[in-house]
Amino acid sequence: MPTAPSSATPPVAAVVQLTSGIDPEANLATIDAALGDAARAGAAMAFLPEMSVLLDRDRDRSAVHVAREADSPWPAAFQNMAKKYGLWLHTGSVPLLTEDGSQRVNRSHVIASDGDIRARYDKIHMFDVDLPTGEKWTESAAYRGGSDIVVVDTPVGRLGLSICYDLRFPELYRALVERGAETIAVPAAFTVPTGKAHWHILQRARAIETGCHVIAAAQGGQHGDGRMTFGHSLIVDPWGAILAEVSDDTQGATHAVRLASIARETYDKAAKAIPLQRSRSARNIML
Template structure:
């Protein structure tokens, strides 16, 4: 099963971003991919909120989502749109929403990022995602030609309980699109993605943003595909572009037989604290 990942350097113009994405869809289909995976914030990456405000739409009118649905139907390929910034949060905030689009252009699943990135980094970078975005409330697993896919976004990576829930629900592939900062990426990106794959006995596909963006931020890149044993099948480094990986579904059962950790999981209550 061949997949494609688009490692993007998303900018502040949704029309330009949509053009790059649809070109990636065409190239992925031509390369024999069943599904294309794109990063978090595929349609717009702009930390100037006043400037970004002019481009924000709801799901029904977002031009990037519409363009990707048309491209999926034209080329007969599934797409996991890592996420888009959209209006439509229940409290007036935005949502950071991923979409699973089938080969006819229909939306098969939606996922709103649950864990929001509110941190102060030693480099002086400060991020308050919750100031603009409402967090999601539910985990999502969707049936695809690749098998059951568990959806997540970026900072979710740091919360293993989410991936336990996804694999308990049958997910054999975990999609983790991201726009990781360089300091956190250098420290934790590879080790966390490999850990999630090993814990779940599942493939991990992580399409990422990379490089210096128009809004001044810098992202880590290194879009990865990891197999259920934790072996890195693809590392795209720092350059934007398209990458391919071939997944062997038999590898999942092989690894889960070899190390049946999922079957050994137990529900654990609150620990007894000895004082």
Template sequence: MLTIGVLQMTSGVDPEANLAVIEDAAKRCAKRGALMLFTPEMSLLLDRDRARARAWIESDAPDRVIESLSVIAAKQHLDIVVGSIPVAAGGGKWANRTHYFHPDLGPPVTYDKTHMFDVDLASGESWRESNAYEPGREVVTVEDTPLGRLGLTICYDLRFPALFGALGDRRCDAIAVPAAFTRPTGAAHWHVMLRARAIEAQAFVIAAAQVGRHEDGRETYGHSLVVDPWGEVLLDMGGDAPGLGFCDIDLGRIREVRAQVPALANRREIAKS
């Protein structure tokens, strides 16, 4: 049995303030004996004002934050999965990038969000993530984490089973799904999709989420979840407030579920017509 920390945040437009929240959570995780900390999508900067965000993203500030997070992981002897940080990607666009920090001060493992959130919601909300962000093109896993092999995804990726199928084929033991889900889509689909992805991949799913009303005016759904390979919800942090939650993980559960329902072993390629 091992313990992980899940940080639910109401990130704002001040990266230093958001970094302080993550550092405090890392200290509390170390004190509790947790081996890993998971944070949401856009942990360091959540700002729909792209002109204002650009000044930070296209400076050297993200590099300084990444260095600070590496030091925090080392100091607290903690693996930290920072759900995502917006960084310059070249060609005038940015990347929505997960960073996995080992406590050994080595370079972080990174993953760029694959699927862009380009939608018009019935609530009147309109989002065009692809206007500013370049999609990632690689399936990324992190080997030899405290949870075993960890697959990396971000938020809207949750709606695309092929990515999770690829992570299942790689026999991931856990999959991170950091998110900043809107309230309407979260209320409709968040729990059922996360449970489905855990069942399909027969892996733990850890989904640290943004929650509440943010400085830039948006509202996010919250309900950071940890789901086991059978689809059982082990942790639900609710939709009311930020906070740090802890969850005990029994890795033996993966073997039990895969033996009971050997879906990964029985999977066959379907011919395309």
């Protein structure tokens, strides 16, 4: 039976910022420590960033670690951590192989506190860009985009799933809301140039336009593969207010954890103040 948030005691979400590197075992040890911090602080659910277990743009070097889900040790490691600390876990994402082994997928898992995997989501939109700074990223060269829109019941409400570059496609978030999403996860590994320009704006916009809480766990700092990520993990309420943020003064730390209550009243208040669904339904009748 789904776990419903209580208006008397709103569930606490923990957003975890990491600086994941090219060694999965080291990353898993850091994640374990971070989840322990989150559990001791009273979190009902913790959220990790994109590529939480392995962040390596050298695809040849990382290939030794990337397997089909059935053959990968990572989901079981996350399941054990969820049970160990008695909290729900959004794994951010990990690289896995498709069943035929021909491509990778960028996959999130939602794991209950008993270790049961409640949902999977494969990143839909591939990050294929040429930035003005000269940075070039072609995610589709190795990764296959997903096609399923996923919403799952969790302690922090009905959770809609997305990953990083998905953030720039508001139609996905509208589809999540139409499927009942009340809270949205946006794990990310934003580049520094795009983060400085758009990170806060886009996260707050998605929260405001959907009337949902947005929980955006991010990679931040200098990584083992040489890249820099923007950080600034956020929890944003449905009115666009930032409830929690990892600031720049945590650079150099192995991880940072920030917490915020996910109050149902905030969701309801925003829906009453700006009745988006009612206005949208009325407009659809006119068209």
